[in-house]
Amino acid sequence: MAIDQLSVFVENKQGKLVEVLEALGQAGIDLRALSIADTADYGVLRVIVDRPVDALKVLTDLGFAVRINQVLPVSVDDAPGALGNTLRVLSDAGIFVEYLYAFVAHGEDRAFVILRVADNEGAEKVLRGRGIAIASKEEIYK
Amino acid sequence: MASYYEQKWETMSRDEMRAHQDKLLAEQVRHVYANVAYYRDLMDGKGVKPGDIHGVDDLKLLPFISKDDLREAYPYGMLAVPLSDTVRVQSTSGTTGKRVVAFYTQEDIDLWDRCCARAIVAAGGSNKDVVHVSYGYGLFTGGPGLNGGSHLVGSLTLPMSSGNTERQIQFMTDLQSTILCCTPSYAAFLAETIHEMGLRGKIKLKAGIFGAEAWSEEMRRHIEQRLGIRAYDIYGLTEISGPGVSFECEEQTGMHVNEDHFIPEIINPITGEVLPDGEKGELVFTSISKKAFPLLRYRTRDICVLSRKACSCGRTLVKMAKPMGRSDDMLIIRGVNVFPSQIETVLINCGFEANYQLVVDRVNYSDTLEVRVELTPEMFSDEVRKLEMREREVVDKLKSMLGIAAKVTLVQPKSITRSEGKAVRVIDNRGGKL
Ligand SMILES: [Zn+2]
Numbered sequence: 001m002a003i004d005q006l007s008v009f010v011e012n013k014q015g016k017l018v019e020v021l022e023a024l025g026q027a028g029i030d031l032r033a034l035s036i037a038d039t040a041d042y043g044v045l046r047v048i049v050d051r052p053v054d055a056l057k058v059l060t061d062l063g064f065a066v067r068i069n070q071v072l073p074v075s076v077d078d079a080p081g082a083l084g085n086t087l088r089v090l091s092d093a094g095i096f097v098e099y100l101y102a103f104v105a106h107g108e109d110r111a112f113v114i115l116r117v118a119d120n121e122g123a124e125k126v127l128r129g130r131g132i133a134i135a136s137k138e139e140i141y142k
Numbered sequence: 143m144a145s146y147y148e149q150k151w152e153t154m155s156r157d158e159m160r161a162h163q164d165k166l167l168a169e170q171v172r173h174v175y176a177n178v179a180y181y182r183d184l185m186d187g188k189g190v191k192p193g194d195i196h197g198v199d200d201l202k203l204l205p206f207i208s209k210d211d212l213r214e215a216y217p218y219g220m221l222a223v224p225l226s227d228t229v230r231v232q233s234t235s236g237t238t239g240k241r242v243v244a245f246y247t248q249e250d251i252d253l254w255d256r257c258c259a260r261a262i263v264a265a266g267g268s269n270k271d272v273v274h275v276s277y278g279y280g281l282f283t284g285g286p287g288l289n290g291g292s293h294l295v296g297s298l299t300l301p302m303s304s305g306n307t308e309r310q311i312q313f314m315t316d317l318q319s320t321i322l323c324c325t326p327s328y329a330a331f332l333a334e335t336i337h338e339m340g341l342r343g344k345i346k347l348k349a350g351i352f353g354a355e356a357w358s359e360e361m362r363r364h365i366e367q368r369l370g371i372r373a374y375d376i377y378g379l380t381e382i383s384g385p386g387v388s389f390e391c392e393e394q395t396g397m398h399v400n401e402d403h404f405i406p407e408i409i410n411p412i413t414g415e416v417l418p419d420g421e422k423g424e425l426v427f428t429s430i431s432k433k434a435f436p437l438l439r440y441r442t443r444d445i446c447v448l449s450r451k452a453c454s455c456g457r458t459l460v461k462m463a464k465p466m467g468r469s470d471d472m473l474i475i476r477g478v479n480v481f482p483s484q485i486e487t488v489l490i491n492c493g494f495e496a497n498y499q500l501v502v503d504r505v506n507y508s509d510t511l512e513v514r515v516e517l518t519p520e521m522f523s524d525e526v527r528k529l530e531m532r533e534r535e536v537v538d539k540l541k542s543m544l545g546i547a548a549k550v551t552l553v554q555p556k557s558i559t560r561s562e563g564k565a566v567r568v569i570d571n572r573g574g575k576l
Contacts, residue, residue, distance in 0.1 A: 007523075009517055009529075009552070037526045042529075063554060063555055063557070065517050065518070065522035066522070098527075
């Protein structure tokens with residue numbers, strides 16, 4: 001099942017990223033994963049948090065451009081070649097991955113890979129068909 | 143059916159208007175020559191005597207007055223009546239150099255108020271309206287001008303002045319303001335705030351009279367749609383009187399000049415040659431009825447076009463197009479003349495709002511232009527590729543429509559300072575750089 005990802009427009013200005021992270025921290029929102037796509041002038045911060053709707057409100061109130069969209073959390077063995085295999089499966093099925101980032105699960109030999117694809121359901125079906133597990137919300141937020 | 147504040151003057155035949163102008167102009171030149179040494183010297187320098195000016199056809203013989211002349215003559219050099227006859231001073235904001243002070247007799251104030259009353263009636267105003275004046279009061283002419291006009295029309299006048307947006311909106315909802323007068327950028331800001339506060343349904347505005355800064359047709363449509371009103375343009379300058387030198391009617395295709403008081407000309411800004419109606423050039427005004435501070439052939443630095451095409455509203459007053467920008471605002475970037483309003487049009491066509499800032503600089507002997515524009519929350523995407531496409535679209539359009547290469551920078555929503563008076567849109571860092 002796809003899960004919510006929060007993305008935030010962050011200008012490349014001193015203190016902007018800190019402002020976002022502190023605001024989330026003060027609201028007691030737990031950050032599970034984070035990635036930043038950078039350009040010369042701004043970055044797009046993407047985070048997986050436990051309370052995405054609350055986080056959206058906190059940041060919108062501060063004047064940030066924020067958006068929630070669905071991403072696919074794939075669960076892979078924390079072992080060499082596992083991620084490559086996953087991407088190969090998608091590539092063979094003609095599914096274009098816009099971006100991805102990974103994080104390791106707490107105290108387990110598994111890693112989660114967050115995939116941004118146009119069609120989450122289609123990608124999920126393909127991956128499951130090849131025995132690749134999709135992480136549940138519970139696993140992610142554990 | 144159109145209504146008028148002074149039907150006689152607003153719908154007068156061209157012949158009658160011309161006869162009126164001829165008579166007043168000849169008198170005004172005699173008055174100025176006799177009482178303003180500064181202008182007498184300019185006329186003498188050109189070898190022109192008051193007796194040479196019989197009417198509008200002779201206007202071209204007179205010397206121009208520029209803003210520099212006003213600075214030179216500051217403060218009393220252009221005063222044409224004894225100080226004891228004057229009752230009011232208004233002043234320009236002085237953003238570019240020394241400020242200009244203009245003097246008024248009571249009659250000068252009265253005619254200015256009547257000009258503003260014409261604008262309010264043309265925007266649909268009557269004694270049943272509540273006119274909400276959010277222009278600044280004080281030395282700035284915006285507030286006092288519309289205030290005076292509104293009194294003449296008999297509307298209930300709310301002298302709000304600028305600033306304190308929440309109070310503005312509270313009065314607007316509690317007292318049911320119907321006509322809003324302010325700068326277009328403040329109107330856009332008010333509209334935004336009203337929507338944020340969820341008060342759109344409590345607003346009874348039907349029209350707005352917006353001026354004192356350059357704005358585009360796109361911005362007009364945006365404000366009209368956000369507030370559910372008709373937005374009318376008004377033009378004026380302190381040097382000539384204040385707002386109401388010209389005003390828009392329901393046709394919204396240019397502003398009727400109050401020609402019984404102010405004669406407009408369009409000149410080639412470089413040679414000073416008078417251009418025929420329909421040609422683009424610098425707007426020049428001659429004040430023919432004001433007594434205390436009567437400027438002859440004052441160069442406004444506004445670039446615009448005059449049109450005498452018949453107007454459906456029935457007014458016979460010549461129309462001036464919305465100025466393309468003051469030549470003070472005009473940026474010359476690598477030799478290309480660019481007005482901020484043109485860039486604004488491109489931004490709005492690309493789906494942005496009119497919240498932007500232009501930063502001009504010089505790097506390696508060459509001008510650079512950066513357009514900083516606020517990203518709207520709706521436009522934001524988690525995919526950098528899509529954001530870059532937005533930027534590229536603006537860059538391409540600026541290149542193809544204006545012929546200029548610019549860097550476009552997306553900035554956070556609401557991060558560009560909103561001013562409650564005039565918008566500061568241009569930051570020019572070139573000063574003195576090679
Ligand atoms: Zn008209």
